[in-house]
Amino acid sequence: MNRVVIIGSGNLAEALARALAAARGLQLVQIHARNEERGREVARIAGCAWSGDPAALAPADLYLIAVSDRAVAEVAERLPIPHGAAVAHTAGSVPMEAIPAKFARRGVFYPMQTFTKGRAVDFRPIPIFLEASTPELLAELEEVAQRLSDRVIPADSERRSKIHLAAVFACNFANHMYTLGEEIARSAGLDFDVLRALVAETAAKACDAASPRDVQTGPAVRGDRTTQERHEALIADSRMKEIxxxxxxxxxxxxxxI
Known part of the structure; x- marks a missing residue:
């Protein structure tokens, strides 16, 4: 299994395209995407072909469906993917069964990372969670994943959904806290730059510790109600105060x- 087609042109599709294009033993043959401008851009970045025409879908060993969660089933159903090819979606919280049962070789290829347009990331430390319809296909997907990452982990849909939920807390919610912190800093006449060193050290400590719980600091962990009440008095927005x-x-x- 070495010829790969990516279906989609979003942030994850771009990151996968970059990683596959640079991997030894793998050939990214096509980006298939309905958005021509974005599809051509991702194909240019990866140095491969682009097509938006289902009739021009390139032959490959593996088709990676990197589209929005709600579009996985529809995209898999409508495309003329060759019989015998492997088809895997890349979503964290979508069951493998979202890929129609007509594909005997179906699976999940989920890299757990936050991806941003135009931002290259190192895939080697990124965990890739795999699920497959057969043990044989799982072994094949593992070989592909290992060419990209040093952390390849089998995970059924239930386990992967929990991992995706953990990622939402650790990434999406944490980033929202940075946004709220920025708003408060701006109310004091400062910008996010004043928080950068703090954010970096907080993340570094959590990664270095056996558990982030071990390095929790602040008035809440101390039970310092006096400071907390002062903070609450400064928060005019009721929703932010509730948070x-x-x-x-x-x-x-x-x-x-503890």
Whole structure:
């Protein structure tokens, strides 16, 4: 299994295209995407062909469906993917069964990372979670994944959904906290730059520790209600105040269980 087609042109499709194009023993033969401008851009980055015409879908050993979660089933159903080829989607929380059963060789190829247009990432440390309809296909997907990453992990749909939920908390929610912190800093006449060193050290400590719980700091973990009340008095927005109170209470309750 070495000839690969990526179906899609979003952030994940671009990141996969970059990684596959640079991997030894793999050939990215085509980006298939309905968005011509974006599809051509991703194909140019990866140095491969582009097509938006289903009739021009290139022959390949593996078709990676890197589209929005809700579009996985529809895209797999409508494309003339050759009989006998492997078809895998790249979504964290979508069951493997979203790929129609007419594909005997179906699976999941989920790289757990946040991807941004135009931003290259190193795939070697990125965990890639795999699921497949047969043990034989799982072994083949593992060979492909190992050419991209040093962390390849089998995971059925239930396990992968939990991992995706963990990623939402650790990535999406954490980034939203940075956004709220930026808003508060701006109310003091400063911008996000004043928080960069703090954000970097917080992430570094969490990664270096056996558990991020071990390096939790701040007034909530200390049970410092005086400081918390001062903070709450500064928050005019009721929803932001509720977030502050809910998270502070959860930190306190979690820290008591250590």
């Amino acid at each position: 502050y109170q809910t998270i502070s209470q959860n930190i306190w309750e979690t820290s008591r269980k």
